Amino acid sequence: MEKRYKTSEWDRLRKKWQQEHIDQYLRRVIDMPSTGYFYGGTPHYFTVFPHRDLFVLQIENLLEIDFSELDGDISLGSRMAGFHGLVNLAIEYKPEWGIQMEEARFRLWDLPFLDIFVKAAYDGCGLGKIWFIDHNLKRREDAPPYKEKSGSNEQNAFYASDRKLLEVGCDSMATALKNWRYLDEVGGAQDTDRSESSICFVDxxxxxxxxQYDPDDTEAEQAKCQFGLLGWDDL
Known part of the structure; x- marks a missing residue:
């Protein structure tokens, strides 16, 4: 049967064509815009790119945010409109999170805000990455030129009106601080062994x-959303 129908060869070609189709679609959809407006008074219209713009949430109470419902709550980038959701979402980093995480090192499950972030990672619809913005973390003046990447899944640089926000590697505190510096010390953040800093917090x-992922659970799913850190630099 294999000799006659060559099923293995067709399977290989079909997978190749499917991937090419997906890649082509993703390259095009990243530039697809979405237009919305604010309620109340005269409508103020604005247009964004849901797959490559950075959307910063001004959160009053983190515990009231349900990241699994964002796709329905925010129509911009909604999958119901043919988008993949808001790929890059950001919230401002709060130093107390790092301090609380350090103090509760052996009972992290007691931290409500941590539970919210875990649920966001596993249940966030359409979210590619949630960024923490640390306005206290600035790129050093003598740091080498930053290599910016484009593409919704690997974008590492975003532009605001007065500064650019750049991804900070969080694998090593000592390595990160070669190119970045804390403007004001937060919880001993200048000490590379301390965990209260935003770099150690994200790591x-x-x-x-x-x-939280159990590889032995056949029904368990890996996290859909990743977390990253953004410092800033002058335009």
């Missing part, structure tokens, strides 16, 4: 999220 958070 610890990502590790905690990965620990």
């Amino acid at each position: 610890e958070l990502q590790s905690w999220i990965e620990d």
